[in-house]
Amino acid sequence: MLHKFLSVVAILVLLAYAPLVQGQGWSKGTAPLQPLGSQYFQNQYLANPAMAGIDTGLHVNLSYRGQWNDVPGSPVTKAGTADYYVGNRVGAGLNIFNDKAGLINRTKIAMTYAYHLPLNATGKNQLHFGLSLGINSERLDKSAIVGEVTDPGIGAFNRRDNYFEVDYGMAYTNGSLTLQAAMPNIMNNLRKQEDQTIDATTFFAAAAYRIRLSDAVPYVEPKVCYRGVRGYDDLVDIGANLVLANEYLNVFGMYHTSRNCTIGAGFNYRSIAGFQVMYTTQTSGLKNYSSGVLEVGLVLHVLK
Numbered sequence: 001m002l003h004k005f006l007s008v009v010a011i012l013v014l015l016a017y018a019p020l021v022q023g024q025g026w027s028k029g030t031a032p033l034q035p036l037g038s039q040y041f042q043n044q045y046l047a048n049p050a051m052a053g054i055d056t057g058l059h060v061n062l063s064y065r066g067q068w069n070d071v072p073g074s075p076v077t078k079a080g081t082a083d084y085y086v087g088n089r090v091g092a093g094l095n096i097f098n099d100k101a102g103l104i105n106r107t108k109i110a111m112t113y114a115y116h117l118p119l120n121a122t123g124k125n126q127l128h129f130g131l132s133l134g135i136n137s138e139r140l141d142k143s144a145i146v147g148e149v150t151d152p153g154i155g156a157f158n159r160r161d162n163y164f165e166v167d168y169g170m171a172y173t174n175g176s177l178t179l180q181a182a183m184p185n186i187m188n189n190l191r192k193q194e195d196q197t198i199d200a201t202t203f204f205a206a207a208a209y210r211i212r213l214s215d216a217v218p219y220v221e222p223k224v225c226y227r228g229v230r231g232y233d234d235l236v237d238i239g240a241n242l243v244l245a246n247e248y249l250n251v252f253g254m255y256h257t258s259r260n261c262t263i264g265a266g267f268n269y270r271s272i273a274g275f276q277v278m279y280t281t282q283t284s285g286l287k288n289y290s291s292g293v294l295e296v297g298l299v300l301h302v303l304k
Helices: 002-021 152-158
Strands: 058-067 076-087 090-101 104-118 126-140 163-173 177-183 201-209 219-229 235-244 249-256 260-269 273-280 293-302
Touching: 076 104, 090 126, 104 163, 126 152
Parallel strands: none
Antiparallel strands: 058 076, 058 293, 076 090, 090 104, 104 126, 126 163, 163 177, 177 201, 201 219, 219 235, 235 249, 249 260, 260 273, 273 293
């Protein structure tokens, strides 16, 4: 019954947005250059649509990231996702992402279809495929403007069309090893070079391996990620997640080749709920202007 209900909800959402997307264009935007720290271990669906519904039950994730100190116009990022294993190897997801920096307020809403293909009789080895279709809206926040809000340029910017976006991802899992590859907004990558957005992620790949330790310290999971960036040096993230106290606690750290790092710690209660706190230091080029960013993440696991 639940998967039928979710299917109806998906159809209603698409119908609700149909009048908004008629005649719209393909977005030039891509994934943010500094992604949320939650995507590395807590909520991998943020980086790869193939991870939607990869586990049984409904998983709801909320993330918030803001500047450590009060800087006017500093970026604030919020994200909410829900993914569910529908059955018959199919997963579904909803991803809502909002990023505000200065006057620009960007919101993306995407729905995801994922297919999880077993490669052996036990189902331990699997291939995962995911496709997200979304709408990206960019607007200027008139309430934050210090000046003439009736400027024709402001109105012209806010009257721009919303844009379609398509994200694709793949993954392989066998219980210990996880390999991933994803391409955000593939339509932008197919544009002519002079029409493509720079300073944004064009490709994401990751490899992680869980090393089992003991009952008290269940495992450590080293992970390396590669992010292609148009108009900038490609970035590599290297780190690990250490799970402690019978999976109640975890600590992790990631070093980024942009010369900054992300550290975090979390509490997880019996695969029902989890809470993460993360701090990302500022990149090397901006350390003299502002401090790093603080991020909090909440996850709920229901209907398992």
